[in-house]
Structure formats: C-alpha cells, structure tokens
Amino acid sequence: RYRDTNAEEKMNPFAEQEALEEHQIGKATLKYGSKNKKQAADDYQFVFEDQIDFIKASVTDGDNFDYEEMEDSLEKSRAKSALEALKEERKKLPIYPYREELLQAIRDHQAWFFPASVLVIVGETGSGKTTQIPQYLHEAGYTKRGMIACTQPRRVAAMSVAARVSQEMGVKLGHEVGYSIRFEDCTSEKTILKYMTDGMLLREFLGEPDLASYSVVMVDEAHERTLSTDILFALVKDIARFRPDLKLLISSATLDAEKFSDYFDSAPIFKIPGRRYPVEINFTKAPEADYLDAAIVTSLQIHVTQPPGDVLVFLTGQEEIETAEEILKHRTRGLGTKIAELIICPIYANLPTELQAKIFEPTPEGARKVVLATNIAETSLTIDGIKYVIDPGFCKMKSYNPRTGMESLLVTPISKASAMQRAGRSGRTGPGKCFRLYTAYNFHNDLDDNTVPEIQRTNLANVVLTLKSLGIHDLVHFNFMDNPPAEALLQALELLFALSALNTSGELTKVGRRMAEFPVDPMLSKMIVASEKYKCSDEIISIAAMLSVGNSIFYRPKDKQVHADNARMNFHTGNVGDHIALLKVYTSWKETNYSTQWCYENYIQVRSMKRARDVRDQLAGLLERVEIELTSNPGDLDAIKKSITSGFFPHFARLQKNGSYQTVKHPQTVNIHPSSGLAQVLPRWVVYHELVLTTKEYMRQVTELKPEWLVEIAPHYYQLKDVEDAGSKKMPRGEGRAQ
Numbered sequence: 001r002y003r004d005t006n007a008e009e010k011m012n013p014f015a016e017q018e019a020l021e022e023h024q025i026g027k028a029t030l031k032y033g034s035k036n037k038k039q040a041a042d043d044y045q046f047v048f049e050d051q052i053d054f055i056k057a058s059v060t061d062g063d064n065f066d067y068e069e070m071e072d073s074l075e076k077s078r079a080k081s082a083l084e085a086l087k088e089e090r091k092k093l094p095i096y097p098y099r100e101e102l103l104q105a106i107r108d109h110q111a112w113f114f115p116a117s118v119l120v121i122v123g124e125t126g127s128g129k130t131t132q133i134p135q136y137l138h139e140a141g142y143t144k145r146g147m148i149a150c151t152q153p154r155r156v157a158a159m160s161v162a163a164r165v166s167q168e169m170g171v172k173l174g175h176e177v178g179y180s181i182r183f184e185d186c187t188s189e190k191t192i193l194k195y196m197t198d199g200m201l202l203r204e205f206l207g208e209p210d211l212a213s214y215s216v217v218m219v220d221e222a223h224e225r226t227l228s229t230d231i232l233f234a235l236v237k238d239i240a241r242f243r244p245d246l247k248l249l250i251s252s253a254t255l256d257a258e259k260f261s262d263y264f265d266s267a268p269i270f271k272i273p274g275r276r277y278p279v280e281i282n283f284t285k286a287p288e289a290d291y292l293d294a295a296i297v298t299s300l301q302i303h304v305t306q307p308p309g310d311v312l313v314f315l316t317g318q319e320e321i322e323t324a325e326e327i328l329k330h331r332t333r334g335l336g337t338k339i340a341e342l343i344i345c346p347i348y349a350n351l352p353t354e355l356q357a358k359i360f361e362p363t364p365e366g367a368r369k370v371v372l373a374t375n376i377a378e379t380s381l382t383i384d385g386i387k388y389v390i391d392p393g394f395c396k397m398k399s400y401n402p403r404t405g406m407e408s409l410l411v412t413p414i415s416k417a418s419a420m421q422r423a424g425r426s427g428r429t430g431p432g433k434c435f436r437l438y439t440a441y442n443f444h445n446d447l448d449d450n451t452v453p454e455i456q457r458t459n460l461a462n463v464v465l466t467l468k469s470l471g472i473h474d475l476v477h478f479n480f481m482d483n484p485p486a487e488a489l490l491q492a493l494e495l496l497f498a499l500s501a502l503n504t505s506g507e508l509t510k511v512g513r514r515m516a517e518f519p520v521d522p523m524l525s526k527m528i529v530a531s532e533k534y535k536c537s538d539e540i541i542s543i544a545a546m547l548s549v550g551n552s553i554f555y556r557p558k559d560k561q562v563h564a565d566n567a568r569m570n571f572h573t574g575n576v577g578d579h580i581a582l583l584k585v586y587t588s589w590k591e592t593n594y595s596t597q598w599c600y601e602n603y604i605q606v607r608s609m610k611r612a613r614d615v616r617d618q619l620a621g622l623l624e625r626v627e628i629e630l631t632s633n634p635g636d637l638d639a640i641k642k643s644i645t646s647g648f649f650p651h652f653a654r655l656q657k658n659g660s661y662q663t664v665k666h667p668q669t670v671n672i673h674p675s676s677g678l679a680q681v682l683p684r685w686v687v688y689h690e691l692v693l694t695t696k697e698y699m700r701q702v703t704e705l706k707p708e709w710l711v712e713i714a715p716h717y718y719q720l721k722d723v724e725d726a727g728s729k730k731m732p733r734g735e736g737r738a739q
C-alpha cells in the first residue's frame, strides 16, 4: 500500500536540501483556500497591516498511502467502543505490519559470540515506536521475566505516552502501565510497562546496578542525545554483556542509526518504513526581526487563508508560549466572528498534566487548532491533524563555558536536521506545509547540519558524581559515544572536590555519597547535606524544594501588577534575601494548612506550591535514608544562610561601584534579577542560585552573605584576598578582580 523501497532516501535528513537545489525558487505564494478568499484576505489586511511574504522553495517527497481509505476505516472505528476503536487505531500505525518481524528480530539476532542483545530501531516520528513496541513485547510474554523500561528525554513525553498506552491497554495509569519522572513516581507493584525519563533510569542504576527487575530496556528518542541518554548507552552496553537475558533496544527517529549500531558492536538496525506525505517548504523573503511576532502573524495568516488543518508553532519556552497565547487570543477576539474559531493549545515541560490532554483532543468541525509547542513536539510527541508547521528556527539550548563553569540557557538557531524534523510534522496525515520564518539563504549558510550532543555543551558535575557513585573512576577512558570536552570533565571534578564530594585522589567521600542520593544538582545537594551541621535541615529542604519548582511560584497578572508586587515584597521584609523569602512563603502556606485561598490572596500559584510540597516530602525521605535528622532552626537565619553558602559558595559575587556585580572566582559582570527582593538593596556580597541571560546576565535567587563565611566554609576555594573589602572599594571598576 505504501512505498518502502527507498527507505534510505527517507532517512536522509538532507533530501530536502537536495530537492531544494533542483527547484527554481518561485515567486511569493500563499495560496488562498477558503471559499470567500477575497473577503478573508481583505479582512485580514484590514486588521493586520503586517503580512509576511513567503517563497515556496520545494516540496518533499511523500508516498502514495491511501489517505481516503484510512479516513474511511478510522470513521468506522469511531463508531465502536472507545477501547475497540483504540485497538483499531493501533493497527493503522506504520509499525503494525512489522510487528512479527520486529519481535522475531528481537528474539533472534543475538549472536553466539557476543552475549549482548542489542537492536537499533529506526522509524519516523509517529510510526508507533514508543507506544507500540513495549506493548508488543508485553503481548509476546517478555513481562513475565521482568518489567519493560522505556526511556524518554522529556518528562511530558513520559507522562503523556504512559497515559496513552494505559488507555490502549484499558488499564488505570499507574497500575500495569506507569511512569517515573523526577519527584514523581506513578508506578505500583503491578507495573510492567514503565515509561521513565532517561535521568530516572540512570538513577535506578544506583540502587540496582544490573537492572535485574527489567527484562527489556528501550532507550527511546536516542537521536536526542541528551546527557543522560549518552551515559545510559555506556551503562546498558556494559550490563548487556553479563545479562544475556536482557533485551536492549535503541530507538531513534531516523538520524544517526549507523552511529548507534557501530557503538553497540555493529548491532543490527531494524527500519520501520514511514508513511509520509509531501510537505511544501516555504521560506520568508527577508529575515524576520521578531520571530515571535512573525509566528503570530503567520498563524493568523494561515487561519484566514488556508484550508482546514491544524497548525503547529515551534517556540522556545514557556514564557514565549504564554506571550504568544495571550497575543493570539487578543487578536482573534478583535476579529470576532469574522473568522472561524481558533483553539489555542500550549504545550511545554511544566504544563500541568490536566491541560496536557487538550492538545490530543480532536479539533471540532469548523474550528482550527493552533498548538504552541517547545521542541517537545519535534520528535517526542505526535499530534494528529497537524497540516501546517511554523518554524521560527530557534530553540532554547543549554550552553556551558567550561573555562568559567558558567551554564546558560540560550535561544539558539536550530540545526538543519531539526528543521527537517519540524517540517515533517505537517505531513503525517496528508500533504502539509511548512512556513519557515527565515530565508533559504539562512537555512543553507547559517544552520549547522546536526545538533551538538548535550554532553559536549553542559556542566558534567552531576553526571560525574553519579558515575563515581556507581564505582566508575576512570572517566577519561569511559566508553562515551562522543567524548565530553576534557576541560568540562576537569571542571566537574574540581567543583566536586571543592564541595568535598571527592577527596584529593578523586574518590567519593562520605559527603559525596550522601549528596549522590539526592536527585538534584551537586551544589543543591551539598546545601542539603550541610544543613546537618547547622541544624536547620527542616528549613533547608523547604528552600531546596521551592528552588526545584523553578520560577513559577509568584504570578503577576497584567492588571494587578502593583498588588502582586506588594504581596511578594511582604515576604522580603527585612531584606532577608530570596532564599529566606521562599522559605517564608512555604512556612506561611503550611501555617494556613496549605490553603488555596491564601495562595490566591498572595498571588502565589497553588499548583507550584503543591509540587513544592511533594518535592519536599521526597527530600525528607531521602534525608532519612542518608541518616540526617530533620531539625528545625527557624530563628537562626545565619545558620540557614551558611548552609546555602556551603553549597553555593562557587556562586559568589560582589558589588561594583556602578551597581552591577562581579563574580569572584571567574570574574564576569552580572546583575541582580529585577524580580529579586534584593534588586533595590544591592548588598555588597551575595550568593546566587543561578544565572540567566536575557537582556543582561542576571543572578536569580540571591542572598546576602558575610565574606568571612567563605573563608570559614570554603578555605580551599577562597583566600582572604578574594573576600577582602578593600578589593572592591578602592580599585577602579574592572581591576578589582580576583587572582
């Protein structure tokens, strides 16, 4: 029914680029599909003066799948019961015809000379790898010998896929099918299919180094090459050698399959031929100055002028998505009944679970859905019904400077491979269109071919601590698929040494062993472990929990900003600093018996607070495990601040004459984030939780400290001259540097 002869070609991420070269770049076109297109276009022009011109550049190859027939049988299946319908839908997936072949490959390929049993599986997004393969294996009896683990790089994907599979199997989520993500374990004794983040499986090695409770481990979305996935590769490869019964599957959306196979001692590759419709690729004529605005204009342009079909817009993060949502709502409201209904669905990592389901709901007749998504929709999640993709060409990416140890999340141009994946999202259920908000010239000349694996652009302290606790000492010769920069490894070792997690021979200390039990970054876990000494573990885990929730505690409605700011500043009375303010928020909420009303009154997100409470409960459990008593010392703010300093002393900055700050260890100019309670206070010495780069390099969550604490707490890291007051007072700007 569909062509599978040139699977090779379909795997080629640059087929489009090649196709592009064959095409004459035509005149700007945006075809009007609606019946009263003239009217629609006029209305559109009337309301929005700005319109973006696109140049149709190429059309990717599709294959001749019988769309109507599929629609037809889908229609029929809708009539049946929900479960029956889901069963029918499962059979429509591209992977279904290969079920037996795949099971046989998993059964048979094990070579007599090599005990490891590894199969690389490649198939386009939406072919059914994540939802179906674990079910097939279950149906074939593999769960009799142990659980099936399927790892996902993203929390949202793990949760939503588990939810889908539990529906397909007609069981309650958390029973036979469950998920496990950091600070949230939705599994039970019954669980046989376990979807989990790659980071969680990594942590399971700590408790069960041979993963004995699993019969199958599927490292899914391998092409994403997250840090945890890369480390998992090495660890599962190792255990597969002495666990011949373990089935190891590495699955990926088309890219780098050979590389995976090579890494796993020439493991066989199983290809699932995809089903693909042609996608028309459009570029802008000229570069867009504001891609967010361009994305909004293009969404409306599509809505008003194009035939039915949902729209998927790739944005970089929650804030951007919320802004876009607001603007879109505002503009469509302005248009009133002139246009059809536009349903706006955001999806990003921290989106509350109950709202996630909305993106999968079918769009009602006559309406159009616009999904505003982060990179998560690139390959991790498949949303049916998407016909138009808007690709601004950016994503948020971690970048790390191994020289300074500074990490930041930056909005970065995507790779060509990513652009290809994004475009492909529009051609899943019929011919699609992709609108790239950049020029063809940009595409060819400015985008890298592939995304650099995370291991080469991140802080490795956490991973090094995990590996050390697994007894892996020689990290230089560790079997990485791509080696991390030597400098980054060194930085990680140095930081762990400074935090007293490693001794001078690079061995794990008692402090380090305790730190490794906490699923948080080493500076945060050190802060927790150090609270034992200052007898304030009770307060510190509240602070740690609040910090883990991120920056979604306070909200600031546009029309009530002054009220919201006043409410927030109440917690900062006495200029206690942001950490103590977070503690005050938590304890006040607790004193009201976790009241929702109290949250409303104080402009605090109750959802974030509940999450903080969950995280706190787990941290309390982990304290018990490492035998640290829960002791409270609420009156002694210095003790609490000293615990914070014990973990975060590398994040130490001092005030400059011009009101900005300079980090002490690796001098860099930074500023206090405007949302901080200390933004107007400007204490001379501060520690900060993290740096964020927006218009400037900002310190977020800041607390004042006394410089002599540094010499007391981290004498091996700071010397007296680093913290001497004279340094910043007398020397002109820029010269007051350490070293």
Ligand code: CDP
Binding pocket: 093, 123, 124, 125, 126, 127, 128, 129, 130, 131, 132, 160, 161, 164, 360, 379, 380, 381, 382, 383, 384
């Ligand atoms: O892993 P892969 O990209 O190959 O596909 P999948 O995630 O297993 O998705 C297969 C199908 O399941 C998709 O066509 C989606 O329609 C459906 N699905 C869903 O409806 N809801 C989810 N949360 C996940 C998948």
Ligand code: MG
Binding pocket: 126, 129, 130, 131, 220, 221, 379, 380
């Ligand atoms: Mg998948």
